[in-house]
Amino acid sequence: xxxxxxxxxxxxxxxxxxxxxxxxxxxxxxxxxxxxxxxxxxxxxxxxxxxxxxxxxxxxxxxxxxxxxxxxxxxxxxxxxxxxxxxxxxxxxxxxxxxxxxxxxxxxxxxxxxxxxxxxxxxxxxxxxxxxxxxxxxxxxxxxxxxxxxxxxxxxxxxxxxxxxxxxxxxxxxxxxxxxxxxxxxxxxxxxxxxxxxxxxxxxxxxxxxxxxxxxxxxxxxxxxxxxxxxxxxxxxxxxxxxxxxxxxxxxxxxxxxxxxxxxxxxxxxxxxxxxxxxxxxxxxxxxxxxxxxxxxxxxxxxxxxxxxxxxxxxxxxxxxxxxxxxxxxxxxxxxxxxxxxxxxxxxxxxxxxxxxxxxxxxxxxxxxxxxxxxxxxxxxxxxxxxxxxxxxxx
Amino acid sequence: xxxxxxxxxxxxxxxxxxxxxxxxxxxxxxxxxxxxxxxxxxxxxxxxxxxxxxxxxxxxxxxxxxxxxxxxxxxxxxxxxxxxxxxxxxxxxxxxxxxxxxxxxxxxxxxxxxxxxxxxxxxxxxxxxxxxxxxxxxxxxxxxxxxxxxxxxxxxxxxxxxxxxxxxxxxxxxxxxxxxxxxxxxxxxxxxxxxxxxxxxxxxxxxxxxxxxxxxxxxxxxxxxxxxxxxxxxxxxxxxxxxxxxxxxxxxxxxxxxxxxxxxxxxxxxxxxxxxxxxxxxxxxxxxxxxxxxxxxxxxxxxxxxxxxxxxxxxxxxxxxxxxxxxxxxxxxxxxxxxxxxxxxxxxxxxxxxxxxxxxxxxxxxxxxxxxxxxxxxxxxxxxxxxxxxxxxxx
Numbered sequence: 001x002x003x004x005x006x007x008x009x010x011x012x013x014x015x016x017x018x019x020x021x022x023x024x025x026x027x028x029x030x031x032x033x034x035x036x037x038x039x040x041x042x043x044x045x046x047x048x049x050x051x052x053x054x055x056x057x058x059x060x061x062x063x064x065x066x067x068x069x070x071x072x073x074x075x076x077x078x079x080x081x082x083x084x085x086x087x088x089x090x091x092x093x094x095x096x097x098x099x100x101x102x103x104x105x106x107x108x109x110x111x112x113x114x115x116x117x118x119x120x121x122x123x124x125x126x127x128x129x130x131x132x133x134x135x136x137x138x139x140x141x142x143x144x145x146x147x148x149x150x151x152x153x154x155x156x157x158x159x160x161x162x163x164x165x166x167x168x169x170x171x172x173x174x175x176x177x178x179x180x181x182x183x184x185x186x187x188x189x190x191x192x193x194x195x196x197x198x199x200x201x202x203x204x205x206x207x208x209x210x211x212x213x214x215x216x217x218x219x220x221x222x223x224x225x226x227x228x229x230x231x232x233x234x235x236x237x238x239x240x241x242x243x244x245x246x247x248x249x250x251x252x253x254x255x256x257x258x259x260x261x262x263x264x265x266x267x268x269x270x271x272x273x274x275x276x277x278x279x280x281x282x283x284x285x286x287x288x289x290x291x292x293x294x295x296x297x298x299x300x301x302x303x304x305x306x307x308x309x310x311x312x313x314x315x316x317x318x319x320x321x322x323x324x325x326x327x328x329x330x331x332x333x334x335x336x337x338x339x340x341x342x343x344x345x346x347x348x349x350x351x352x353x354x355x356x357x358x359x360x361x362x363x364x365x366x367x368x369x370x371x372x373x374x375x376x377x378x379x380x381x382x383x384x385x386x387x388x389x390x391x392x393x394x395x
Numbered sequence: 396x397x398x399x400x401x402x403x404x405x406x407x408x409x410x411x412x413x414x415x416x417x418x419x420x421x422x423x424x425x426x427x428x429x430x431x432x433x434x435x436x437x438x439x440x441x442x443x444x445x446x447x448x449x450x451x452x453x454x455x456x457x458x459x460x461x462x463x464x465x466x467x468x469x470x471x472x473x474x475x476x477x478x479x480x481x482x483x484x485x486x487x488x489x490x491x492x493x494x495x496x497x498x499x500x501x502x503x504x505x506x507x508x509x510x511x512x513x514x515x516x517x518x519x520x521x522x523x524x525x526x527x528x529x530x531x532x533x534x535x536x537x538x539x540x541x542x543x544x545x546x547x548x549x550x551x552x553x554x555x556x557x558x559x560x561x562x563x564x565x566x567x568x569x570x571x572x573x574x575x576x577x578x579x580x581x582x583x584x585x586x587x588x589x590x591x592x593x594x595x596x597x598x599x600x601x602x603x604x605x606x607x608x609x610x611x612x613x614x615x616x617x618x619x620x621x622x623x624x625x626x627x628x629x630x631x632x633x634x635x636x637x638x639x640x641x642x643x644x645x646x647x648x649x650x651x652x653x654x655x656x657x658x659x660x661x662x663x664x665x666x667x668x669x670x671x672x673x674x675x676x677x678x679x680x681x682x683x684x685x686x687x688x689x690x691x692x693x694x695x696x697x698x699x700x701x702x703x704x705x706x707x708x709x710x711x712x713x714x715x716x717x718x719x720x721x722x723x724x725x726x727x728x729x730x731x732x733x734x735x736x737x738x739x740x741x742x743x744x745x746x747x748x749x750x751x752x753x754x755x756x757x758x759x760x761x762x763x764x765x766x767x768x769x770x771x772x773x774x775x776x777x778x779x780x781x782x783x784x785x786x787x788x789x790x
Contacts, residue, residue, distance in 0.1 A: 009671030046459040064441040111677030140675035252683030276404030280535035282506030288647030
């Protein structure tokens with residue numbers, strides 16, 4: 001008898017991956033340019049030129065024994081120091097290198113943090129729509145994911161829904177803003193209300209509740225007036241899970257970090273838990289070359305103007321065709337209301353128009369589909385008649 | 396309440412790491428050249444020039460969106476195909492790309508395999524001396540590590556010790572050859588006897604026992620007559636955990652693989668378990684750049700002649716001074732009998748001679764110390780008078 005949970009997870013492809021595979025076959029049949037694949041969140045904008053230059057320079061001019069050698073498990077000190085300094089100057093925090101733990105990307109950041117803080121049966125609250133792997137990560141760490149609906153019409157945080165599920169077992173609230181799959185950014189009011197609710201609850205019940213912020217899309221914000229609150233400035237018991245996958249277009253290289261807020265009394269315990277969980281999960285250190293890379297290009301991002309252009313074009317066109325869409329302020333996803341009750345049926349019908357859209361059911365919000373618009377602007381243009389025809393087919 | 400197990404693991408530094416930190420301080424006090432640090436297994440031989448050339452070529456000539464993009468979770472198909480073909484031609488197997496799963500190094504390979512096959516309470520047998528993290532990895536996966544003593548005088552496999560601990564809960568036997576910390580290679584007779592014992596037991600009791608081979612040191616073998624048996628040629632239910640950390644001197648870059656033997660009836664189930672466990676632990680894919688690298692340099696190794704030279708020099712000198720050492724046939728470790736009963740006391744006394752040796756207690760074999768000789772030949776020469784003085788201090 002193998003571990004049946006993990007065998008199951010390995011067999012059941014996510015519906016996103018399933019759709020992507022369908023798209024590959026379909027492209028072979030009718031030509032790549034005739035399939036409008038909005039299924040995956042793989043950045044279409046290349047890493048900035050600074051990445052190539054830095055990689056070439058590091059490889060050419062560093063002793064390979066040092067460059068490719070182990071770093072300490074939490075990451076190279078100078079890398080952590082550089083990132084801590086960068087965060088401090090940008091967000092007026094006072095982090096040290098010892099608050100940072102370098103990871104193999106956002107998924108690793110999350111599994112490590114969850115394994116650091118959860119005991120069997122602990123609950124983690126998140127807001128739907130949410131990234132489906134949260135459930136897998138929380139489950140493996142022995143916890144239970146409790147998803148509550150986001151605010152109607154905006155997909156922001158509906159604080160009464162959070163309050164309704166707070167229990168003595170609540171160990172964390174996990175948020176993701178800019179959000180996958182809605183593209184929505186939780187505003188300052190949302191964060192302030194959330195912090196107030198969990199502070200009051202934990203004070204009253206003598207518990208600790210951590211606020212975990214999953215931030216792979218932090219830099220992908222399109223409008224100057226959109227402000228992504230930095231949770232450490234609002235709540236002591238906060239932990240940030242960051243990834244360079246989207247901001248530097250390096251998703252396959254697996255580099256990110258965990259930052260533990262040193263304003264919380266027990267931050268050193270939490271950090272020790274992070275180190276121990278990383279060890280138990282088999283993370284020896286984050287890839288050294290990419291640690292050195294992010295030290296060099298800290299603060300740089302890919303050219304995200306294409307994503308903004310895609311958003312603007314798609315949003316105005318879809319609204320013109322009669323779709324209901326909450327305006328995405330960041331990331332590269334759009335959550336669109338299905339034109340029939342069952343989003344899976346709607347996504348099936350979209351396939352007839354060669355549109356590959358992911359039904360929202362897996363994100364905890366039925367009745368919607370996700371569009372990943374990290375694609376070429378040309379594909380967006382080519383896809384518009386199909387979106388129009390799909391809408392017309394319901395009239 | 397945080398997860399106390401993981402907090403503990405994060406706080407309790409391994410004694411190896413502790414000694415390494417002591418060495419760093421001591422070097423600052425009395426000068427680097429006066430401390431003989433044999434504590435860590437960090438390769439001192441640089442990655443072969445082919446690594447630098449391949450990295451530079453790949454970075455200069457690959458579309459960054461493809462190069463740094465996600466691969467499938469199990470790894471890029473062409474990378475897995477190349478490695479499967481290489482293994483097949485070297486070991487007369489018939490693996491396909493679908494038997495291979497690319498990982499972030501040996502530790503990740505092990506945690507993923509253990510999480511794929513173990514259910515709570517399952518037992519994993521290993522042979523002492525053994526790598527201490529085996530206990531951590533097995534424990535996190537819900538299992539229990541059962542260590543048995545290696546053969547007296549040789550540190551090979553003592554089959555009666557294995558037979559004595561086989562139970563219906565035995566889910567796997569985990570071996571590591573060439574061995575850390577003894578440098579010993581398990582010969583064909585050891586493997587044949589082991590396979591016979593577990594085959595007979597599992598047949599009789601209707602259980603399945605997997606043989607997991609942890610092979611970061613496979614290529615580090617010094618003498619032509621030393622043959623490291625390839626377990627897939629001996630046992631159906633075998634799984635290989637490989638890493639390029641030592642063979643290509645890339646320990647900080649985290650690249651390796653799991654190979655599931657497709658001769659076992661349920662190999663596709665095991666592979667699904669591997670995919671699911673990787674997902675649950677947060678491993679999205681192995682770093683893409685290093686996947687492409689190992690595809691290019693598959694079969695190349697660092698220049699290991701220095702390790703052989705170090706072994707020969709150190710072995711003959713230590714024996715001359717009166718130390719008892721089992722001749723290491725591979726890896727870059729030597730396991731030396733302490734000159735007093737308590738190896739920790741012995742290692743403490745060695746410090747007075749500026750020799751940093753790791754007591755064998757953590758490896759499950761008290762009374763010995765480990766010497767990591769992946770150091771410069773010059774340091775070996777400089778250290779010899781200290782080894783002599785240490786031995787003399789016991790006369």
